[in-house]
Amino acid sequence: xxxxxxxxxxxLKFKEKHLSKKFEKLxxxxxxxxxxxxxxxxxxxxxxTVLNFTEIEIxxxxxxxxxxGLEFKIxxxxxxxxxxxxxxxESIKNLCTPALANEFRFECxxxxxxxxxxxxxxxxxxxxxxxxxxxxxNDLTLIENDKGRATCIIEENKKEQLISQELSNTDRYSSLTxxxxxxxxxxxxxxxxxxxxxxxxxADFMKSVKQITPTTPIARPTLKAHKDPIKVRLIINTQxxxxxxxxxxxxxxxxxxxTTGKSYxxxxxxFVRKIKGEQIxxxxxxxxxxxxxxxxxxxxxxxxxxxxxxxxxxxxxxxxKKEGLIKLAQLSVAYNSFQINGxxxxxxxxxxxxxxxxxxxAEIFVQRLEEISIYTMIHAPRVWLRKVDxxxxxxxxxxxxxxxxxxxxxxxxQFTAEEELDKRLQxxxxxxxxxxxxxxxxxxxxxxxxxxxxxxxxSNQPLAVKxxxxxxxxxxxxxxxxxxxxxxxxxxxxxxTMELNDFPKKLVQKIIKKTxxxxxxxxxxxxxxxxxxxxxxxxxxxxxxxxxxxxFNVRVVHTKGRxxxxxxxxxxxxxNDMNNPQGVVYKVLCKDCDMYYIGETGRHLSVRLNEHxxxxxxKTINMSGLSQHIVQCNHEVEWxxxxxxxxxxxxxxxxxxxxxxxxxxxxRAMNKKEEVKVISNIWENLI
Numbered sequence: 213x214x215x216x217x218x219x220x221x222x223x224l225k226f227k228e229k230h231l232s233k234k235f236e237k238l239x240x241x242x243x244x245x246x247x248x249x250x251x252x253x254x255x256x257x258x259x260x261t262v263l264n265f266t267e268i269e270i271x272x273x274x275x276x277x278x279x280x281g282l283e284f285k286i287x288x289x290x291x292x293x294x295x296x297x298x299x300x301x302e303s304i305k306n307l308c309t310p311a312l313a314n315e316f317r318f319e320c321x322x323x324x325x326x327x328x329x330x331x332x333x334x335x336x337x338x339x340x341x342x343x344x345x346x347x348x349x350n351d352l353t354l355i356e357n358d359k360g361r362a363t364c365i366i367e368e369n370k371k372e373q374l375i376s377q378e379l380s381n382t383d384r385y386s387s388l389t390x391x392x393x394x395x396x397x398x399x400x401x402x403x404x405x406x407x408x409x410x411x412x413x414x415a416d417f418m419k420s421v422k423q424i425t426p427t428t429p430i431a432r433p434t435l436k437a438h439k440d441p442i443k444v445r446l447i448i449n450t451q452x453x454x455x456x457x458x459x460x461x462x463x464x465x466x467x468x469x470x471t472t473g474k475s476y477x478x479x480x481x482x483f484v485r486k487i488k489g490e491q492i493x494x495x496x497x498x499x500x501x502x503x504x505x506x507x508x509x510x511x512x513x514x515x516x517x518x519x520x521x522x523x524x525x526x527x528x529x530x531x532x533k534k535e536g537l538i539k540l541a542q543l544s545v546a547y548n549s550f551q552i553n554g555x556x557x558x559x560x561x562x563x564x565x566x567x568x569x570x571x572x573x574a575e576i577f578v579q580r581l582e583e584i585s586i587y588t589m590i591h592a593p594r595v596w597l598r599k600v601d602x603x604x605x606x607x608x609x610x611x612x613x614x615x616x617x618x619x620x621x622x623x624x625x626q627f628t629a630e631e632e633l634d635k636r637l638q639x640x641x642x643x644x645x646x647x648x649x650x651x652x653x654x655x656x657x658x659x660x661x662x663x664x665x666x667x668x669x670x671s672n673q674p675l676a677v678k679x680x681x682x683x684x685x686x687x688x689x690x691x692x693x694x695x696x697x698x699x700x701x702x703x704x705x706x707x708x709t710m711e712l713n714d715f716p717k718k719l720v721q722k723i724i725k726k727t728x729x730x731x732x733x734x735x736x737x738x739x740x741x742x743x744x745x746x747x748x749x750x751x752x753x754x755x756x757x758x759x760x761x762x763x764f765n766v767r768v769v770h771t772k773g774r775x776x777x778x779x780x781x782x783x784x785x786x787x788n789d790m791n792n793p794q795g796v797v798y799k800v801l802c803k804d805c806d807m808y809y810i811g812e813t814g815r816h817l818s819v820r821l822n823e824h825x826x827x828x829x830x831k832t833i834n835m836s837g838l839s840q841h842i843v844q845c846n847h848e849v850e851w852x853x854x855x856x857x858x859x860x861x862x863x864x865x866x867x868x869x870x871x872x873x874x875x876x877x878x879x880r881a882m883n884k885k886e887e888v889k890v891i892s893n894i895w896e897n898l899i
Contacts, residue, residue: 412535413532423454433446472579498604632646872895876899
């Protein structure tokens with residue numbers, strides 16, 4: 213086996229040398245990047261993508277960074293070896309034989325060893341550090357624009373004022389005295405246990421939706437920069453919450469019900485196809501209606517009632533028993549508490565913006581609303597097409613009368629309306645134009661809040677992801693633009709805009725031409741059952757690992773890397789004064805010798821530390837390495853100075869990171885030797 217591995221290693225070295233020469237040759241080929249974009253165009257682009265709501269002038273050296281957007285992914289100077297190894301270990305445990313798994317480890321190790329130190333970074337640490345210092349010195353903060361993908365700069369105090377102003381809406385929010393996460397967890401686990409006991413769900417299913425160490429949903433503010441005065445919108449991130457996995461499953465189950473509505477349109481392409489050839493009759497007007505603040509405004513009791521009615525429908529098929537799905541649907545919207553800035557609140561009504569179940573629930577409810585209240589109106593519109601909360605209408609009836617009727621349907625749900633102006637109406641990303649012969653033509657429409665900021669070419673993301681942006685924009689232009697003149701105009705816009713996002717001119721031209729000459733390609737459905745490797749993308753390394761994965765029939769899925777938002781908003785963690793964190797790998801030092809203990813917990817750290825103390829005090833049989841050291845050596849440890857090595861909510865990854873930390877200096881660790889068995893010895897020299 214060793215000889216076979218050695219032979220394979222030599223073959224791979226030869227192949228890699230050949231590919232490196234080929235790559236260098238390609239790099240030497242000069243690419244014509246002479247752009248039609250002027251310096252003035254770049255300045256205007258920066259002014260659109262960076263919005264300063266303060267009186268403090270932004271230093272010129274920060275404009276190029278901020279204009280790339282808060283989601284700009286930054287390349288690491290050193291590879292995140294620990295994260296990559298954890299991902300590899302978690303994926304390859306399902307490979308058919310240990311020998312095959314070791315072969316995979318050896319090949320990945322060789323790549324990681326060669327690429328540990330990176331030469332090319334897209335933003336230097338000095339620039340990032342300088343930006344953070346400038347923001348801190350001036351008490352400023354960065355916040356995402358609610359629309360238009362601009363980077364907004366406001367005073368920290370102003371942001372807090374806007375958040376307080378939003379939360380002061382007592383019709384929508386109420387404050388809580390404490391975090392109710394433990395209560396929520398107990399209630400959900402109790403309901404799941406009941407479903408399991410009644411044999412409505414299986415043990416495996418229960419395990420798949422149960423969150424072992426849940427966290428309270430966190431509200432993230434975005435700035436409504438287009439409003440006067442400016443306001444914030446709160447997006448509730450439910451990922452990691454006690455009901456997140458349940459909501460995700462329910463959303464997937466309900467998906468077939470969301471596409472059956474008479475008004476349903478999947479996307480712009482379907483909308484254009486449906487109105488193509490539509491003849492506007494005498495006296496008819498083009499109108500668009502919008503449901504104001506739809507998700508938080510929907511009456512949750514009525515929404516659940518309709519969802520349950522649809523689940524019970526005879527033709528609707530489910531993967532679990534219907535009574536089980538109904539209970540899970542109720543659980544997915546039963547708890548609506550969240551935290552922001554260390555304080556806890558409850559949303560009084562409606563659905564969370566950010567919950568996986570919200571889009572499906574909203575769509576099913578609005579479909580029913582249309583059936584019983586809109587299609588039955590005395591002056592029902594002839595054409596009523598809807599995408600989420602935006603509706604395109606062709607009607608003879610007065611716009612104000614229709615609006616009044618719509619707003620009487622439910623006091624919680626209020627519509628706004630916009631009528632065609634100069635024979636033009638904006639809907640989604642289309643502009644609908646009424647021709648002289650009363651037929652319709654369409655072209656691409658961009659709102660006033662549009663900034664032209666897309667993925668930047670220098671962002672640390674796979675090339676395929678970057679090129680997909682050009683392809684998507686080109687396909688949209690091809691579908692939406694009714695005539696060649698409008699198409700040419702839109703293609704010129706794509707060319708210039710992508711160049712402003714640092715794409716080479718010739719590359720953009722090539723992808724546009726290739727996309728135009730292709731038929732609308734159907735996406736190949738990936739096999740969901742295939743073995744997946746979730747990896748943070750690192751240029752040059754990820755591509756090599758992907759090639760190896762193909763040989764082992766493993767599909768690489770790239771996870772989100774570090775963004776400018778993450779780095780700028782990173783706060784120094786005071787490890788001696790932590791507020792009882794969850795999901796951590798921690799280190800406890802001994803006061804009387806140089807040994808230490810490495811541990812992990814998904815619960816609150818204080819809970820696990822109290823268990824260690826109780827074990828040592830009671831001298832229990834199954835003591836941890838820490839408790840054993842205290843009892844056998846009669847030593848004291850630094851209970852008040854516990855170090856947090858890293859945060860990780862995923863249990864398996866946390867165990868790997870704990871093992872790596874122990875392995876780094878195993879002779880000084882109090883831990884039992886079996887605790888490091890989860891990590892292969894193959895990685896020893898690398899970690």
